[in-house]
Amino acid sequence: MSDPQKDIEGKELPSDVMEIQLGPSHPATHGIVKLDTKLSGETVLDMDVSIGFLHRGFEKMCEHRDWNQNMVFTDRLNYCSAPANNAAYASAVEKICGVELPDRGQWVRLIVTEISRVCDHLVCVAASVMELGGFSVYLYFIQAREELWFILDKICGSRLTTSMSRIGGQAYDLYDGFEDDIVAAFAKVRQAMEDGSKMITRNRIFYDRMRDVGKISEEDAIDLGFTGPVLRSTGCDYDVRKANPYWKYPEVDFEVPTGDRGDNYDRYLIRMEEIEQSMHIIDQAIEKLPEGNVFIDDFKIFLSPKSETYNSIEGLIHHFKIIMNGPAVPKGEAYFAIESPNGEHGYYVVSDGGSLPYRVRARPTCLPMTMALPELCKGGMIADIVPTFGSINMIGGELER
Amino acid sequence: MLDKIVKKLETATKGAVLEQIPVDQDDRLIIDKNMIHQVCRTLKQDKEMDFKLLAELTCVDYIEEETRFEVVYQLYSLSNKYRLRLKARVAEGDSIASVSDIWRVANPLEREVYDMFGVKFNNHPALTRILMWEGFEGHPLRKDFPLKRHQAIVPLRMEIEVKDDPPYNWTKYQKKRKLGLDK
Numbered sequence: 290m291s292d293p294q295k296d297i298e299g300k301e302l303p304s305d306v307m308e309i310q311l312g313p314s315h316p317a318t319h320g321i322v323k324l325d326t327k328l329s330g331e332t333v334l335d336m337d338v339s340i341g342f343l344h345r346g347f348e349k350m351c352e353h354r355d356w357n358q359n360m361v362f363t364d365r366l367n368y369c370s371a372p373a374n375n376a377a378y379a380s381a382v383e384k385i386c387g388v389e390l391p392d393r394g395q396w397v398r399l400i401v402t403e404i405s406r407v408c409d410h411l412v413c414v415a416a417s418v419m420e421l422g423g424f425s426v427y428l429y430f431i432q433a434r435e436e437l438w439f440i441l442d443k444i445c446g447s448r449l450t451t452s453m454s455r456i457g458g459q460a461y462d463l464y465d466g467f468e469d470d471i472v473a474a475f476a477k478v479r480q481a482m483e484d485g486s487k488m489i490t491r492n493r494i495f496y497d498r499m500r501d502v503g504k505i506s507e508e509d510a511i512d513l514g515f516t517g518p519v520l521r522s523t524g525c526d527y528d529v530r531k532a533n534p535y536w537k538y539p540e541v542d543f544e545v546p547t548g549d550r551g552d553n554y555d556r557y558l559i560r561m562e563e564i565e566q567s568m569h570i571i572d573q574a575i576e577k578l579p580e581g582n583v584f585i586d587d588f589k590i591f592l593s594p595k596s597e598t599y600n601s602i603e604g605l606i607h608h609f610k611i612i613m614n615g616p617a618v619p620k621g622e623a624y625f626a627i628e629s630p631n632g633e634h635g636y637y638v639v640s641d642g643g644s645l646p647y648r649v650r651a652r653p654t655c656l657p658m659t660m661a662l663p664e665l666c667k668g669g670m671i672a673d674i675v676p677t678f679g680s681i682n683m684i685g686g687e688l689e690r
Numbered sequence: 691m692l693d694k695i696v697k698k699l700e701t702a703t704k705g706a707v708l709e710q711i712p713v714d715q716d717d718r719l720i721i722d723k724n725m726i727h728q729v730c731r732t733l734k735q736d737k738e739m740d741f742k743l744l745a746e747l748t749c750v751d752y753i754e755e756e757t758r759f760e761v762v763y764q765l766y767s768l769s770n771k772y773r774l775r776l777k778a779r780v781a782e783g784d785s786i787a788s789v790s791d792i793w794r795v796a797n798p799l800e801r802e803v804y805d806m807f808g809v810k811f812n813n814h815p816a817l818t819r820i821l822m823w824e825g826f827e828g829h830p831l832r833k834d835f836p837l838k839r840h841q842a843i844v845p846l847r848m849e850i851e852v853k854d855d856p857p858y859n860w861t862k863y864q865k866k867r868k869l870g871l872d873k
Contacts, residue, residue, distance in 0.1 A: 341821040348806075349830055353837055384716070511742045511768070514795025525768065527743075532771045533715070623716055624764055624775060626745070637762065639750055648750045652764075660798040689821060 306334060309671075313342050317420050317675045320685025322659060324674065331670045336663040340656075340689055347690035351649035355615040356382055356456050359649060364450035366651055367687040369412050370405035371451045372441070373629045378651075379454035380535065381625035381636035386590055386618055390458055394583040395536040397459050400574050401451075402627065403567040404441065407478065408434050409630035409682070410518075410560040410567075417557075417679025418489055421498055426485040433481035436474040443470070456616045457591030458584025468575050475568050486561060499554040503665045503677035506551060513664065514657030517632025518563065519681055522548035522555035529628040541573045553680040590616040614644040631655050631682050651690060655683045691772055692717045695739060703728045715773065723761075723778040727787040730776075733765060734792055741765040741774065744789070747799035749807045753833040757781045759809050763789070785810035806831035 311317070311324040318324065321342035327335040347366065351359045363378045364371040376398045383389070390398070415430035438448040445451045445461040453461055489495040505515075507523040520527060528545040530538045546562040548555030584591045588607040597604030610617070620642035626635030631654040639648040658681040665677050692712045696719070699707050706725035711718040721729050733741040746764035757779040765774045780786050788811035790796040800811045801820040808829040811817055819826060823843055828835055 341819075341823070344821040346830065349835075349837060512794050514744060514793065516743075516745075527768055532768075533773070624746070624773070626773075633745060635746065635764070637746060637748060637764065650746070650748045652746050656798060657795045661794075 304329070311674065318678060319416060320683050320688065322678075322683065322685075322688075324662070326671065326674070328671060331672070333666050333669055333671055333674065336666055336674075338660055338662050340659065342689070343685045344689040347651065348649060351646055353645065355644065356618060356646060357616065359646065360452045360454060361450065363651070364452050365686050366690060367409070367629060367631060367634070367654070367684045368449060369684060370402075370409040370630045371449060372401035372405045372453050373627065374634065374651075375452060375454040376402055377625065377627040377629065377634055378636050378638075378649075379456055380627070381623050381638045382456045382616075382618060382640075384623035384625050385621040385638060385640050386456070386616075388457060388585050388587060388590065390583070390585060391581050392537070392579050393462075393581040394458050394585075396574055396578050397463060397583050398454065399536050399538065399541075400463070400571055400578075401441075401444070401453055401459075402629075403571050403574070404437055406567045406630045407564050408437050410564050411478075413630075413679070413682040414557060414560050415485075417553075417676055418485075418495070420675050420679050421495065423489055423492075423495065426488055429481040429485045433478045436477045440467070440470050440474055443467075455584070455591060456618070457587065458582070462583050463578075471571065471575065475571075478564070478568065482561065482564065490558075490561075496554065498673075499557060499676055499680075500552060501550070502553050502669060502673045503680060504550065504552045505661075505665055509664065510551065513661040515632070515661070516657075517628070517630070517654065518556055518559045519658050520632065521545065522559055523551035524549050529626055529633050533626075535625075535627065537574070537577075540577065541570050543570050553676050556680045590618070618642070626652070629654060631684070631687070634687075651687075653687055653690060655681060655688050659683050659688055691770070692719075692774075695719075695733070695774065698736060698739065699729060699732060702732045716775065717773070718775045718777060721776050721778045723780055723784075723786050726761075726763075726776070726778050727789060727792075730763070730765075730789045730792050733774075739767060740769050741767045743768060744793040744795050744799075745773075747789075747796055747803065749803045749809055749831075751807060751831065751833045759807055761786055761803065761809060780809055782808075785812050787812050788814040790814055805829070808832065 307328045309326055309328055311326060313321045313323045323339040325337040326333055347362050351362060360375055363374040366374050411430045411434045415427040419427035441451060442448050443464055445453050453459055505523060507525050510520050510523045511525060516527065524547055526545055526547045531545055543566045546559045548559055588597060588604065592611050593604045593607050598608040618640045620640055622639040624635055624637045626633045634654045635652040637650040638646060641647040666674050692710060696707055696710050703725050706722050706729045707719055708722055709720040733739050743766040745766050748762050750760045750762065752758060752760060759780045761778050761780055763776040778786060786809065788800055790800060797815065798820060800814055801817060803809050804811065804817050805819040805821055806829060826841060
């Protein structure tokens with residue numbers, strides 16, 4: 290192989306490092322991330338990641354609004370899995386109050402979180418495959434997600450920004466006919482996944498573009514703060530649902546898939562398997578779902594139902610105080626983390642006993658992965674940035690809040 | 691578990707732990723800010739405690755107290771499946787040691803604390819703004835920064851008279867100061 294630096298007569302061609310910017314608006318950097326890359330030919334020598342183009346001041350705004358009004362902000366963090374964010378924020382504040390939901394409430398939270406996990410993984414895989422050119426897979430998976438969004442629409446009225454939880458319970462219970470809808474929807478999801486994976490899983494082009502691309506070792510991944518499917522692809526089996534169980538996860542039986550090579554292909558396989566496991570969890574949860582309320586009995590924290598409000602004086606007073614002042618959250622602080630589709634999504638909430646939160650901090654699940662993109666992409670080619678970026682599932686809302 | 695940790699920290703770093711607060715699944719330690727680096731290094735490198743994952747590094751602004759900022763570290767030990775929170779108070783204008791050489795994820799998280807609160811970290815590789823643009827003045831998440839301040843990225847062509855923010859945009863603390871209620 291002749292040295293490409295030398296021209297025909299054997300003289301060396303002058304060459305510099307080329308600095309190219311995969312600018313903020315680029316079809317492959319979904320969300321808005323600026324990558325300043327330094328290239329030698331097609332090899333990435335170095336990369337610098339700039340974020341902050343979607344910073345909306347979530348944490349500042351949360352300090353000026355009621356505990357329940359912040360629920361709509363949490364919808365817009367990881368906008369592909371809004372029910373999970375809602376449930377995590379509500380659970381963190383309930384930890385300060387020291388209350389726990391009744392059984393049915395915890396099961397309903399588990400079910401909607403797992404539905405959102407299926408939706409998020411479908412979108413992540415679909416988008417990253419579309420960027421490699423497999424447009425049909427994107428269409429199949431997005432149609433499958435439509436079936437699940439139709440169900441979420443029937444539960445709470447919205448498909449994307451659900452705002453399903455409140456402090457002290459769920460605002461919306463599951464409806465009659467939920468089980469039949471879920472069975473029909475999952476059949477369609479499984480069919481779409483089968484059709485899609487038949488096209489890509491053993492496809493030579495897909496395999497060559499994803500295998501051994503974006504590799505990272507387990508030690509580096511933990512040091513860089515990875516969690517979620519990206520960490521599990523390196524071999525570490527940290528899943529918050531198994532390590533520090535919450536809600537009703539101890540009572541469901543599921544497996545946590547792990548990879549061994551830490552590359553993009555492992556992450557793709559892990560996400561497909563996690564969709565299957567989530568559907569299995571929801572099937573078990575529907576069987577075990579008890580009767581009861583999805584909210585707590587304490588109406589100083591959760592808005593009382595109208596039967597209480599109109600028929601008793603305490604109900605009326607609690608209703609008034611909650612609407613005017615917000616839930617009675619005592620002074621304290623708490624950190625509560627769930628396993629969101631991207632990884633460990635935790636809320637650090639500080640309350641000073643007043644009507645507004647003192648500090649709400651959402652752990653940006655995809656920030657460690659996005660800021661570690663140089664580690665994943667160095668030494669590879671510029672075309673390898675695209676599948677790597679897709680496989681870390683960077684969601685702009687969560688990265689920059 | 692918390693007592694074991696405090697005992698080990700007492701032998702390795704004397705006087706670092708100012709207070710320990712055990713709460714179910716939410717243990718906290720208040721650490722002296724000058725010894726935070728030794729404490730974090732001990733917690734990570736000890737084979738039994740093994741806090742390899744830094745989940746969260748953030749800050750809270752307690753404007754009405756003497757030392758204003760409280761930097762919060764959320765550590766997780768994968769082998770023990772145990773969460774620990776460290777808190778260190780930093781006064782305004784003061785700085786605290788950076789832990790980015792212990793956990794590399796602290797690099798962007800500390801940049802965000804500097805950007806939003808103005809807390810400086812010693813020995814940080816590149817302490818620049820991460821979410822706001824370079825040239826932004828002020829630190830947004832401080833309690834005395836108003837909610838709706840307009841700041842132009844590109845310099846304005848004409849001089850605009852800068853009026854005081856209207857009262858409904860003042861935070862609770864600004865109201866107290868402007869109305870003279872904090873004296």
